[in-house]
Amino acid sequence: xxxxxxxxxxxxxxxxHGSLRKALLEAGIELARDGxxxxxxxxxxxxxxxxxxxxxxxxxxSHGDLLRGVxxxxxxxxxxxxxxxxxxAPRSKRPAEAARNNLRAVGRGYLKFALTESGLFRTAFSxxxxxxxxxDSAKTGRSGLNPFQILGVxxxxxxxxxxxxxxxxxGAEYLAWSAVHGLAYLILEGPLSGAxxxxxxALAERVLKMVENxx
Amino acid sequence: xxxxxxxxxxxxxxxxHGSLRKALLEAGIELARDGxxxxxxxxxxxxxxxxxxxxxxxxxxSHGDLLRGVxxxxxxxxxxxxxxxxxxAPRSKRPAEAARNNLRAVGRGYLKFALTESGLFRTAFSxxxxxxxxxDSAKTGRSGLNPFQILGVxxxxxxxxxxxxxxxxxGAEYLAWSAVHGLAYLILEGPLSGAxxxxxxALAERVLKMVENxx
DNA sequence: GTGGCAAAGTGTACGGCGTCCACAACAAGC
DNA sequence: GCTTGTTGTGGACGCCGTACACTTTGCCAC
Numbered sequence: 001x002x003x004x005x006x007x008x009x010x011x012x013x014x015x016x017h018g019s020l021r022k023a024l025l026e027a028g029i030e031l032a033r034d035g036x037x038x039x040x041x042x043x044x045x046x047x048x049x050x051x052x053x054x055x056x057x058x059x060x061x062s063h064g065d066l067l068r069g070v071x072x073x074x075x076x077x078x079x080x081x082x083x084x085x086x087x088x089a090p091r092s093k094r095p096a097e098a099a100r101n102n103l104r105a106v107g108r109g110y111l112k113f114a115l116t117e118s119g120l121f122r123t124a125f126s127x128x129x130x131x132x133x134x135x136d137s138a139k140t141g142r143s144g145l146n147p148f149q150i151l152g153v154x155x156x157x158x159x160x161x162x163x164x165x166x167x168x169x170x171g172a173e174y175l176a177w178s179a180v181h182g183l184a185y186l187i188l189e190g191p192l193s194g195a196x197x198x199x200x201x202a203l204a205e206r207v208l209k210m211v212e213n214x215x
Numbered sequence: 216x217x218x219x220x221x222x223x224x225x226x227x228x229x230x231x232h233g234s235l236r237k238a239l240l241e242a243g244i245e246l247a248r249d250g251x252x253x254x255x256x257x258x259x260x261x262x263x264x265x266x267x268x269x270x271x272x273x274x275x276x277s278h279g280d281l282l283r284g285v286x287x288x289x290x291x292x293x294x295x296x297x298x299x300x301x302x303x304a305p306r307s308k309r310p311a312e313a314a315r316n317n318l319r320a321v322g323r324g325y326l327k328f329a330l331t332e333s334g335l336f337r338t339a340f341s342x343x344x345x346x347x348x349x350x351d352s353a354k355t356g357r358s359g360l361n362p363f364q365i366l367g368v369x370x371x372x373x374x375x376x377x378x379x380x381x382x383x384x385x386g387a388e389y390l391a392w393s394a395v396h397g398l399a400y401l402i403l404e405g406p407l408s409g410a411x412x413x414x415x416x417a418l419a420e421r422v423l424k425m426v427e428n429x430x
Numbered sequence: 431g432t433g434g435c436a437a438a439g440t441g442t443a444c445g446g447c448g449t450c451c452a453c454a455a456c457a458a459g460c
Numbered sequence: 461g462c463t464t465g466t467t468g469t470g471g472a473c474g475c476c477g478t479a480c481a482c483t484t485t486g487c488c489a490c
Contacts, residue, residue: 043475043477052440058437125400125405174418175394182392185400186392189342210429214429257449435487436488442479443481447476448475454469455469457465459465460462
């Protein structure tokens with residue numbers, strides 16, 4: 001592999017970087033990871049890529065454009081985290097129970113990601129941007145679905161197994177997402193920011209149960 | 216009243232402003248109202264107050280300090296909006312129903328404020344800052360309670376009237392707040408940002424019902 | 431090969447931001 | 461009326477995003 005890609009230092013033999021877009025994106029993701037959306041600074045990204053500030057404009061129209069790129073990647077990471085949690089969910093022979101476990105795994109994965117990757121999580125939702133039927137593959141996980149779509153599939157399974165009446169399926173994404181996202185916010189930047197892991201875990205389970213009962 | 220307070224223009228006869236702190240705060244609130252937290256720019260606030268940038272540092276330790284002040288005011292506005300909605304809630308002779316109406320009014324007031332004053336709303340929750348048992352009077356409404364405390368009172372009434380089992384009272388604030396705040400987010404910056412008023416209204420009622428059933 | 435061209439970097443510069451320091455205008459008390 | 465502490469001014473610094481003009485480079489047609 002080309003040596004300049006590995007080294008973070010601004011040591012670059014060739015004039016051309018080769019894959020600057022990717023390097024900037026990765027630097028931006030790094031910045032977002034520890035520091036949130038505010039920390040995604042165009043000049044710093046170029047510095048880390050060992051390149052002049054203006055070089056970024058060959059690959060991104062603006063700072064906001066770079067941030068949107070980082071954001072898309074953060075959403076994809078979230079999708080992966082949810083998928084991982086789904087894969088690790090307890091199996092069940094009974095379809096209804098399995099579907100329920102599945103939905104809970106989605107919520108748990110969402111919350112786990114919010115807590116362990118709070119910088120990326122905050123970045124993912126810092127800028128208004130449509131997600132729902134967005135086919136942008138930069139935002140999807142292994143399954144090719146974005147987080148919103150993963151949630152949709154989980155709800156569909158709930159309907160198929162008779163747990164959720166079909167009449168209440170429409171818009172159910174929004175109810176579930178509201179509750180879980182709200183809790184994530186309270187923990188990250190709200191009054192629950194000082195709560196212990198145990199308290200948080202207990203609350204998370206209550207919220208998931210509330211969603212299950214209240215859909 | 217002193218003439219320099221009314222005029223926005225940097226026409227100021229006297230060297231001393233007189234009430235610069237207040238003027239800066241009001242300018243900051245104005246900025247936040249249309250533009251959100253990002254728009255609260257220290258230099259612009261001083262410009263509107265007709266004063267040199269550095270003058271702000273006599274009253275605020277930093278830009279963040281000013282932002283916190285604006286934020287406190289935004290929270291107070293939210294409290295007032297909720298109180299107004301409570302006052303306008305349908306009355307009922309039956310205590311249980313009255314308590315339920317009361318809680319719904321809290322949620323509705325919260326969402327209404329988020330939608331009609333989105334800049335202030337986003338500012339209110341942009342910076343991590345404890346609220347729950349915060350006695351800071353800058354954040355309270357007419358009743359002397361901050362939004363979180365108002366919600367707490369509503370839940371207490373639910374327990375008193377037997378609607379909510381006492382065992383489930385602890386931490387119920389967080390469940391309710393999660394759901395409503397999450398919905399507000401989805402509408403303001405998430406996938407529901409393009410939804411019609413009717414859709415939003417319907418979803419809001421569903422979320423409130425979910426909370427009621429799921430607490 | 432070589433000449434030319436588009437693509438991808440660099441350099442310089444501008445205005446805006448938050449903030450620091452030294453200084454000037456003022457209000458109040460001795 | 462002079463002193464002293466408070467409050468506002470002026471100028472400067474180092475960041476930021478971004479525009480414009482320039483150079484270096486890879487590549488393709490001849």
